[in-house]
Amino acid sequence: MKTIVRYTLLMLLFINTAWGQSNTLNGVYAGIEITPSTVMGGGMGRDDISFLFRPDGSFCDELHKPDWTTRVSGHYTVTGKTINLKYNTGTRTLHYKLENDGNIDAGGYYLLHQPADSSIPPGYYQFSKINGSGGGNSGMTYVGVGSDNSLNFDGKGNFSNSRASATAVIGEGVGGGNSRKSSGKGTYKINKGTLTLNFDDGRTELHSFFCRPGDKPIMAVIDGNIFFMEDKQEQKGQSTSGNAERSSSTSMGANSSTGTTENATISDAKTMLLKANAVQGGTALDNLKVLSFTATMQGLQVSSHIDLPGKRVRLEIWKNGKLIQVEQLEGETGWIWQNGKVTPLPPIRSSEMGSVFHSGLLGLRRTEIDALTIKNVKQTSSGNVITAVKNGKQFIFMLNDQSQLVAAADNTGRVPSTSVYSNLRVIDGVLLPFQEIATSGQQRNLIRYQKFEVNPSLPEITWNKP
Template sequence: MKNILTSLCVALLLSAIARAQSKTLNGVYAGVRVTPGVVMGGGMTREDVVVYFRPDGSFTYDLHKADWQTRSDGKYTIQGNNLTLNYQVHNRTIRYKLDKDGDIDADGCTLLKMPVDGSVPKGYFKFSIINSSGGGSSPVTYVGAAKDQGLLFDGKGGFSSNSASATVISGNGVGGGSSRESSGKGTYTIHKGVLSLKYENGKTAVHSFFCRPGDPVMAVIDGNIYFMEEPPKAASRNTAATGNARQNNTGPAATPVPETADGKTLLLKANAVHGGAALNQVKTFGFTALLQGLNVRSIADVAGNRVRIEMRKGNQLVQVEQLEGNAGWQWKQGKTGTLSAVRAAEMMAVFHAGVLGLRKQEIEALAIKEVKPAKAGYSVHGGQQGKQYLFLLNNESQLMAAGDNTGNVLSTSVYSNWKKVDGLLLPFTEAVSAGGQKATIQYQQYEINTAYPETVWAKP
């Protein structure tokens, strides 16, 4: 009898160990992997990482597909806190870590668990889409088209949807502006991740929908990550921005700039709009910003040719990049390494692109290659130190967008929400596209000519 009991206890113990080693997940895990850019035009990438895990050991990342509930893109296993994903189609294996809070550490990107059968909170969710491509004689023929799509839920079963777009084109012409169009409203229901929308006109739509409460409130809609923010306010099609330039330029077209217009003269007019002498005298430049739920702080020492970028999740420092001259270092997850030459070049663009690229000394150093007229403004294409830069200005000489090829891929930025800060006209929203990746950065505060102590440049 004793041997039988001993054997039974051993069998039960082994069974318990086996169950513990073969844990399963049930739900959608989502997070944003980003490489933050520098000040206005230094290259930034965003990747939405979304995976739906099932208790049967299968998973899918195609939540925009109609069969997402049953679709399998591979199998996963769990041993201790090690999570292994074996992709069937791509024949590849990816290894993640499960943290103590039940979330997933996906190579520096935290995937947060979204409730399987959650509700739809009251609020407005926005997702930004940016497209860009190059070609022609200039480095950027079609610079950018940015579109914001939003869903507003009232928390009582009603919704409305809208979209906003801003387009900037260089080539045969430059067009720019913004418009907002309501896409309809109606009622909604949610059940086990399936959001059903019924519009007032009778149209229906079904989406996969998972939402995580907290700070920030984040939702996964058809595999794309949305963040809750303030709903857009109704505005006229021509809205004045702080300063002498208009934020939106959708009114009557002005007389196109002649093909023979002098590029440096045009850029000097933009220099005056964005601060003139105050802009030319910038010695240090810094900002704090919110980037898809992450806190970013960047400082630039113009005289010392140094740039530092810090990225935090809440109060936890997760990444630091620092440029010192033409090279630099990076710190990530406790490990320090050398900045790649490509990344160093991208960070160097802070001194030559965007608003800082409109400083008089930068304009004088720019070799003008091309000036293009348009209905709503003009573009100036130039180069220096082997790199190409593009400035797109509206009829009031305000910078609408910019592009550069300082990295391996074309980087474009579309600017909006302009405000005066210490005599400079600066954007508080920037939509960036680089190599097919998209991101939106919301600037919270700028620091102009702050005397930074040497300690802020130290390694973590």
């Protein structure tokens, strides 16, 4: 099932977070800024923002530089609750607000204080970033370049790391890409924000490292980039997720490296989709009227209701048991509730939420298959990738050799979004994924579903505004 959880979830991680009172700026503050592209269909931009503030009034925002401990990017002053930053070069100035909890309101995102500790909480830290252009409504082929960096600390002085990068191309009749990977291990030391990695092959690397261990998800700032610690269950899900996820991750959109052929015909594709319909639930899937689920992502709780006959979708986001945001689609329009205020759902967001009826699992209902125009089908060593169009939007279904849906993509939003599914289980006759890796624009998120309900009886009050 295509996720309807969007990039704003990550932004919500930096809202409503309580910290100890602090009246001074002394240490590293960091957060994530999400910005829209100036090109239609260009996607969203992710900028990891980090500052080292010193008591002498200087600051450094280049924590990836070797001399970050002494480098001075500019100077700041604090007047009341206003923080004024002036850079050494040019006339660039910034104005932030110091919150009562000691964090910084940077306008649209928050900078959280990161202590310089003498220890690192053991665990698996991951940083993912995707840069994309084209796609969406731009009329151009989408080109995305992604990278994944991870560090695993055992708490006993040992570490392992891995780096991976990939390029993907998605367009009209186009699908391709390549990837690279590297890894290493050794021992580590941490001292006043400086992380030393001594590799077994003799290499030594120095990095800036700051971490906030008090709140989950645990967040670390490494060389100015923000990493999040995955919990043990998520690590297990990533490493032992089964054949479904492994096959999809190696073949989706990588035609040149997986032995892709195009011998199948358009009529073959319809047959493949109908077989997938039977495998995913057949009559139980076709008779689906309401689907509800609960899930977790990056420390947030998510619940959703999908009313197919009523063309309604409701998405609720919770943090620490408190409702912090509701999005609801009602036909072609909808609304957003946040902080007690209700505003209209933007048209592009309405389109994104409405795509849940036509893509992924719900796109394999017979009525949806009948309405698709097949553009092409590609056979891979792991299964088949089928590209189809409906109402001018493109939908991609990837089926493994058992005709299970293991990945899906569409271009209904600002940029193409993709989902990779694993941990498949049958609930009331419908085969559902309990883990999803969802990518949209520059954001990549691991979603762990806790519970699905097939055709639950929902009272009308379910759809009321908070």
